[in-house]
Amino acid sequence: MLKDIRAGLADIRRGLSSWRTWRMLAWNDVRRRYRRSGLGQFWLTLSMAATIGGLGYVYSHLFGVDVSTYLPYIAVTFAAWSLISTAVIESCNALSEGDLLRQIPLPRSLFACRVIARNLIIAAHNVVIIPIVFIWFHVGINANILWLVLGLGLLVVNAFWIGYFLSILCARFRDIPQIVSSIMQVVFFVTPVIYLPEQLAQRSVSFLKWNPFANLLEVVRDPILGMVPSQWAITNCVLMAIVGLAVVVPFAGHYAPRVVYWL
């Protein structure tokens, strides 16, 4: 057990210290996707704009919410949610795609970092929408935006352990990527991405509190919308990060070296 913990920590340390490698791989992933298109990676921005515009228009009517409050809201939640969900879903194939591990002895955690870095780069393209929407609807930001630093930090740490765990598990069991994407589909509906949390609260539905993804979403969403994330959400995200890392470190220490035999 102690040996596994040490091995797991060593793999994470080596992964983090090869940041130049995962940064390069992540950028190349993004570039490759849009290599021969005219607009390049700004297709990301455009398609996000289309989604938010369309959803904002339809659902604000459907829910009977004012467009000027609803659209800024989903602009933020959608950007945050797509970061969370694609990071989780894509980390399933982080180790099993490509042949790198069979040729170069790279730390396994590097691949989880690559997936997160790639999705942060993509998110950086998506958030361009937010200031545009905010200016359009005269929504201001305030000093609470500083909480975003903490929120993003919690998001990244949690995405890291989830991704690290899934990448190893999915290398061994090839059904799990499918299971994970179905689960994320369900999670999407039980997380306040397209609806406002108050809408559920009015109907005295309180499961959101216990949805870790809703908590993660809150810690990055609220600061942008000018609110302080609830203490409950922050505590939960911190706890989740601690418990998650405590589980994943010995797990990875034990199984990560073997991954190369499963590819």
Added chain:
Amino acid sequence: MPAIALKDVCVDLPIYNSRGRSLKSVLAQTVGGGVADDRDRSVVVIRALDHVSLHLEHGDRVALIGANGSGKTTLLRVMAQIYPPTHGIADIIGRIACLTDINVGMDLEATGYENIRMRGVLLGLTQKEIAKLVPDVAEFTELGEYLKLPIRCYSQGMMLRLAFGISTAMRPEIILLDEIIGVGDRSFADKARQRLKDLIESASILVLASHDPNIVTQNCSSAIWLSHGRVVEYGPSAEILDRYAKGAQPP
């Protein structure tokens, strides 16, 4: 000092079919009671290396010979630290270059220059080392302006030149080679041979897996004869080759 020390190394390669890989079947077994691996018929385990012990140090030029599937490539991968031994200890000290696949990490959509830099980063080179790498590879490959194009428009020969050029640009202490790589047309092949020769001569340890007796005698002073993952014999290359050619049974 670069060194390779293998102590009682075994590598067991599990071959999972779709049943063995699926979670359902593992859950079913767990629920059913017996989780022991040997009862699980869907996982075939191949012992690719069987209790291999070796000690190589500075100046060693070793050939790996043996039939297909005798464990040559697996042994190279253990030495490259790609395969962690499933049993035993592998201690490898020194900068390693494993030339088992010279195309590793190449991206067809990226340009020649980008590919050179990407490989440099993958191999953990510093920014400075990469800056030196680029002109060296450019000069060697003679690809000129083509390096600015995505490598998907390269001919097979050009692609091979680039891959070879990048792979042989490092100055490793330990070189692990799977067959001598030959590249391109007559004049370029000579240049490539010379480059590989320089690389091998400057290295501290060479391990070369090959089927060609001439290449083995030219490059290696000793040889390891592998069969079914076991070391049959280890000694001077001429002697081992001779016995291997006669198909002698292990004494």
